[in-house]
Amino acid sequence: MNIAIILIFIIILFSFVLGLIYAISGTFLPYHVAFTGKTESNVKAYDSELMILIEAFIRLMGIYVITISIANLFILFFGFYKKEKWAWIYFLISVCIMFSSLLILTFPVLGFSMNYFYFVAFLILGIIALAISYKEFF
Numbered sequence: 001m002n003i004a005i006i007l008i009f010i011i012i013l014f015s016f017v018l019g020l021i022y023a024i025s026g027t028f029l030p031y032h033v034a035f036t037g038k039t040e041s042n043v044k045a046y047d048s049e050l051m052i053l054i055e056a057f058i059r060l061m062g063i064y065v066i067t068i069s070i071a072n073l074f075i076l077f078f079g080f081y082k083k084e085k086w087a088w089i090y091f092l093i094s095v096c097i098m099f100s101s102l103l104i105l106t107f108p109v110l111g112f113s114m115n116y117f118y119f120v121a122f123l124i125l126g127i128i129a130l131a132i133s134y135k136e137f138f
Helices: 002-025 030-036 040-046 048-080 085-110 114-137
Strands: none
Touching (some): 002 114
């Protein structure tokens, strides 16, 4: 059970750091440039208001990820740690939906890059954590 908690905590920590990167930087990341073929300065030269909107969306996405990470931390320590079934089911749904959608939606952008393999690794870690802890809950 402790291993499962540690694995889920690592996933939450990774999500939190990713959210911080998005919220603080608010700029194009290298894979954005690789996908669009345009740098931030290209977009600003084309339409400065469009770049302001894009920066706002990137920061907003980061804030959402930070918020979900904090909520997941509370669920981990106040539900999962106490072996409440709803918390296990919640993490099953959230891990599968979150990382599966990241894999599907980011593949056209990232391809088989290192970032894509991080998402695969964290999906596998989440599944392992849930498989390890299954007997404790049911």
